[in-house]
Amino acid sequence: MTLLPEKLLTGYRNFMAHRYANETMRYKQLADQGQTPETLVIACCDSRSAPEIIFDTAPGEIFVLRNVANLVPPYAPDGEYHSTSAALEFAVQSLKVKNIVVLGHGRCGGIKAALDTTSEPLSPGDFIGKWMSLVGPAAEAVSANELMTPFERQTALERISIRYSLKNLRSFPCVDILEKKGRLTLHGAWFDISTGELWIMNPETGDFLRPDPEEVAEAAALE
Amino acid sequence: MTLLPEKLLTGYRNFMAHRYANETMRYKQLADQGQTPETLVIACCDSRSAPEIIFDTAPGEIFVLRNVANLVPPYAPDGEYHSTSAALEFAVQSLKVKNIVVLGHGRCGGIKAALDTTSEPLSPGDFIGKWMSLVGPAAEAVSANELMTPFERQTALERISIRYSLKNLRSFPCVDILEKKGRLTLHGAWFDISTGELWIMNPETGDFLRPDPEEVAEAAALE
Amino acid sequence: MTLLPEKLLTGYRNFMAHRYANETMRYKQLADQGQTPETLVIACCDSRSAPEIIFDTAPGEIFVLRNVANLVPPYAPDGEYHSTSAALEFAVQSLKVKNIVVLGHGRCGGIKAALDTTSEPLSPGDFIGKWMSLVGPAAEAVSANELMTPFERQTALERISIRYSLKNLRSFPCVDILEKKGRLTLHGAWFDISTGELWIMNPETGDFLRPDPEEVAEAAALE
Amino acid sequence: MTLLPEKLLTGYRNFMAHRYANETMRYKQLADQGQTPETLVIACCDSRSAPEIIFDTAPGEIFVLRNVANLVPPYAPDGEYHSTSAALEFAVQSLKVKNIVVLGHGRCGGIKAALDTTSEPLSPGDFIGKWMSLVGPAAEAVSANELMTPFERQTALERISIRYSLKNLRSFPCVDILEKKGRLTLHGAWFDISTGELWIMNPETGDFLRPDPEEVAEAAALE
Numbered sequence: 001m002t003l004l005p006e007k008l009l010t011g012y013r014n015f016m017a018h019r020y021a022n023e024t025m026r027y028k029q030l031a032d033q034g035q036t037p038e039t040l041v042i043a044c045c046d047s048r049s050a051p052e053i054i055f056d057t058a059p060g061e062i063f064v065l066r067n068v069a070n071l072v073p074p075y076a077p078d079g080e081y082h083s084t085s086a087a088l089e090f091a092v093q094s095l096k097v098k099n100i101v102v103l104g105h106g107r108c109g110g111i112k113a114a115l116d117t118t119s120e121p122l123s124p125g126d127f128i129g130k131w132m133s134l135v136g137p138a139a140e141a142v143s144a145n146e147l148m149t150p151f152e153r154q155t156a157l158e159r160i161s162i163r164y165s166l167k168n169l170r171s172f173p174c175v176d177i178l179e180k181k182g183r184l185t186l187h188g189a190w191f192d193i194s195t196g197e198l199w200i201m202n203p204e205t206g207d208f209l210r211p212d213p214e215e216v217a218e219a220a221a222l223e
Numbered sequence: 224m225t226l227l228p229e230k231l232l233t234g235y236r237n238f239m240a241h242r243y244a245n246e247t248m249r250y251k252q253l254a255d256q257g258q259t260p261e262t263l264v265i266a267c268c269d270s271r272s273a274p275e276i277i278f279d280t281a282p283g284e285i286f287v288l289r290n291v292a293n294l295v296p297p298y299a300p301d302g303e304y305h306s307t308s309a310a311l312e313f314a315v316q317s318l319k320v321k322n323i324v325v326l327g328h329g330r331c332g333g334i335k336a337a338l339d340t341t342s343e344p345l346s347p348g349d350f351i352g353k354w355m356s357l358v359g360p361a362a363e364a365v366s367a368n369e370l371m372t373p374f375e376r377q378t379a380l381e382r383i384s385i386r387y388s389l390k391n392l393r394s395f396p397c398v399d400i401l402e403k404k405g406r407l408t409l410h411g412a413w414f415d416i417s418t419g420e421l422w423i424m425n426p427e428t429g430d431f432l433r434p435d436p437e438e439v440a441e442a443a444a445l446e
Numbered sequence: 447m448t449l450l451p452e453k454l455l456t457g458y459r460n461f462m463a464h465r466y467a468n469e470t471m472r473y474k475q476l477a478d479q480g481q482t483p484e485t486l487v488i489a490c491c492d493s494r495s496a497p498e499i500i501f502d503t504a505p506g507e508i509f510v511l512r513n514v515a516n517l518v519p520p521y522a523p524d525g526e527y528h529s530t531s532a533a534l535e536f537a538v539q540s541l542k543v544k545n546i547v548v549l550g551h552g553r554c555g556g557i558k559a560a561l562d563t564t565s566e567p568l569s570p571g572d573f574i575g576k577w578m579s580l581v582g583p584a585a586e587a588v589s590a591n592e593l594m595t596p597f598e599r600q601t602a603l604e605r606i607s608i609r610y611s612l613k614n615l616r617s618f619p620c621v622d623i624l625e626k627k628g629r630l631t632l633h634g635a636w637f638d639i640s641t642g643e644l645w646i647m648n649p650e651t652g653d654f655l656r657p658d659p660e661e662v663a664e665a666a667a668l669e
Numbered sequence: 670m671t672l673l674p675e676k677l678l679t680g681y682r683n684f685m686a687h688r689y690a691n692e693t694m695r696y697k698q699l700a701d702q703g704q705t706p707e708t709l710v711i712a713c714c715d716s717r718s719a720p721e722i723i724f725d726t727a728p729g730e731i732f733v734l735r736n737v738a739n740l741v742p743p744y745a746p747d748g749e750y751h752s753t754s755a756a757l758e759f760a761v762q763s764l765k766v767k768n769i770v771v772l773g774h775g776r777c778g779g780i781k782a783a784l785d786t787t788s789e790p791l792s793p794g795d796f797i798g799k800w801m802s803l804v805g806p807a808a809e810a811v812s813a814n815e816l817m818t819p820f821e822r823q824t825a826l827e828r829i830s831i832r833y834s835l836k837n838l839r840s841f842p843c844v845d846i847l848e849k850k851g852r853l854t855l856h857g858a859w860f861d862i863s864t865g866e867l868w869i870m871n872p873e874t875g876d877f878l879r880p881d882p883e884e885v886a887e888a889a890a891l892e
Contacts, residue, residue, distance in 0.1 A: 004410055027418075027419055037270035047258045050282070080303060084290075089350040101231065122312050122317055125300035128309045374651060375653065458867050493730060501676075511714050514756045532736070536737055555763065555764075644681050
């Protein structure tokens with residue numbers, strides 16, 4: 001009887017031999033004192049864009065919500081189960097994070113599905129269809145522009161979706177209030193799987209730009 | 224203007240200098256050919272239990288859904304937005320993963336909230352309260368036993384919740400059918416933040432046990 | 447005529463050839479000067495959890511009471527025969543031990559019997575049924591939670607029973623007085639037969655934790 | 670905070686490093702398959718006469734009841750808590766042991782207390798006084814013989830007590846029946862702490878004799 005996929009068991013052995021061995025005290029402290037992450041990252045489930053890898057974080061540094069296409073639905077206090085809103089509420093109200101980063105990425109399967117209106121539902125429940133309908137109007141608008149290539153259309157929708165999620169984040173009263181008080185900052189970023197580049201959203205213009213190497217170096221120097 | 228929290232910028236520089244530099248070909252290939260992860264991991268948002276770290280995975284290996292307390296709600300094809308069900312559908316039907324791992328962990332804030340019936344909602348929407356009410360009956364059953372310590376009660380509910388999520392996974396027709404055909408295997412695991420130990424669920428009894436070191440070594444030898 | 451089971455005779459020959467041969471002086475001294483054990487261990491009769499083996503003790507170090515499920519009944523000066531209370535009184539008042547350790551263990555047959563309410567008495571006297579009824583209310587509370595596995599329920603009751611015995615120990619005036627004077631310390635521990643692990647009770651929370659390897663090493667260094 | 674007496678922590682480390690390390694498979698098997706000891710040993714709590722040491726037993730070989738002076742009270746199905754009877758019932762009826770050994774020893778504190786009629790109770794509950802009153806008439810008879818030295822009187826009562834316990838064992842219907850059917854054998858033995866000698870009771874005469882060295886060697890050869 002295989003209790004876990006073998007790759008994961010082997011990986012776990014590596015974790016214990018290296019990472020945990022090196023950071024034992026940190027793990028013990030995090031267990032005793034609880035987590036105090038300063039940042040909530042909302043990322044995609046995609047196997048190629050794990051925030052802990054891309055940001056090379058230590059345990060305890062980022063609280064991470066992951067769903068398909070890193071979407072935040074609009075505020076809807078309707079008594080239904082909302083896993084995204086629950087994670088957001090916990091991060092902001094209980095953990096009191098100072099930053100929220102919506103991290104999108106290229107070649108996103110969810111965004112691709114939103115643009116592909118000809119395909120059949122994946123299953124009778126059509127959960128992906130419904131979930132991606134959150135960006136349905138945006139997908140339609142992007143699709144209408146036949147002068148862009150399919151690749152360009154997908155990148156465009158990936159970035160529009162990040163701005164859409166940031167807008168929805170602000171529809172939550174607690175986010176809106178804390179941001180206005182200067183106690184919470186919202187960020188957008190987009191990861192290029194192929195080149196490894198991180199494009200960061202300019203909060204004023206909404207444009208995605210690669211960070212100035214000097215700024216990165218400066219941040220490193222401040223550490 | 225700080226575009227991203229400085230820690231994340233520095234971390235990203237490390238990622239580019241080390242991980243991406245070492246795995247450039249893998250990233251490029253994953254971008255060109257798309258992802259083919261064999262395993263869906265359903266994990267908690269907690270900043271101390273990132274699956275990519277615990278399983279020391281390479282990019283492309285695991286598709287990761289993260290919500291508070293790694294819960295899977297029961298199958299409900301009601302046309303509402305279900306981020307968990309959407310990710311599940313995408314992983315099983317589109318990516319055709321072979322394994323699903325529900326990864327819980329100790330000292331889970333969501334589970335603690337479920338057991339604490341005296342606290343106020345975190346915000347008027349009470350999203351955490353509603354979300355954790357998925358395991359409300361189990362929390363009540365656990366709380367009824369006052370002879371267990373709070374820590375013991377929490378561990379008990381953390382493990383009951385993993386079994387609950389596995390049961391709900393099987394309420395999805397696609398999961399049920401593929402598991403019965405032997406094309407999909409479900410697993411439960413629980414990570415001890417303090418000791419770094421991974422307790423794996425025995426699928427027959429539901430008990431959580433640490434993997435036999437020999438089995439781990441064997442898995443490593445098979446690599 | 448076989449005077450003793452052969453295994454015991456052979457074992458006794460080994461004892462004389464090795465242990466007694468190596469510790470002759472100690473045995474002679476202990477015979478001449480009497481015993482002065484510093485610790486009373488209250489353990490289970492189980493053949494797999496002998497305190498002298500688990501704690502690798504020398505002769506004379508621990509005074510050992512063993513009954514089914516290592517239970518201490520509440521203080522009851524009623525003039526009846528109480529073997530547990532007699533041993534306790536002798537250890538505390540006559541030998542003046544400084545520590546009492548209640549040592550439970552996993553897969554305890556007595557605890558299992560307490561949780562199994564459907565079985566017939568083992569004999570008309572039903573001595574086990576009556577003896578285990580000491581933890582009857584706790585067994586009921588544990589059994590009420592059907593979401594835990596049988597194994598989890600048994601572990602829970604094993605640990606609750608240790609806390610119960612510690613509480614009853616404190617119902618003996620001599621224990622209570624000496625503990626308050628700081629001349630007697632009470633401990634709880636639980637032995638995992640399968641892994642060999644010893645889980646030690648935190649006296650403040652009642653939780654069972656494995657001892658920090660560093661603390662064990664430190665104790666060794668102090669020897 | 671010291672969770673356990675340091676000596677025990679150090680001893681436990683030795684156990685893990687040597688005994689458990691050497692017998693890991695046996696412990697795992699005993700945990701998986703349960704215990705099947707062939708012998709119940711009824712011994713004294715005394716710190717100098719641990720049956721596992723004297724008989725050099727492996728884990729799982731002997732089920733061990735220990736009370737002050739290794740006494741078995743007479744059969745009394747009165748609905749009270751009887752720890753000795755409970756252990757006996759469990760060993761005979763559930764584990765189906767083939768042998769019962771009552772193991773007494775020299776310089777027994779309990780027996781000494783029974784012979785000392787001038788001393789005060791150890792505590793108001795006088796649990797030792799009550800417990801040792803089981804052999805009160807025998808103690809009186811022995812004390813009446815002023816021609817024996819105190820040491821001789823004590824040895825005499827230690828051996829009378831073993832025969833008394835064996836008689837009481839036979840008052841339990843299950844013991845009596847199984848012994849008559851030849852499925853259970855009763856033994857008496859007395860351990861001399863100073864010399865390490867084991868004196869074994871001849872079941873026909875009740876005399877205690879040192880085992881014939883040849884018989885011990887023979888038993889060893891049969892292994």
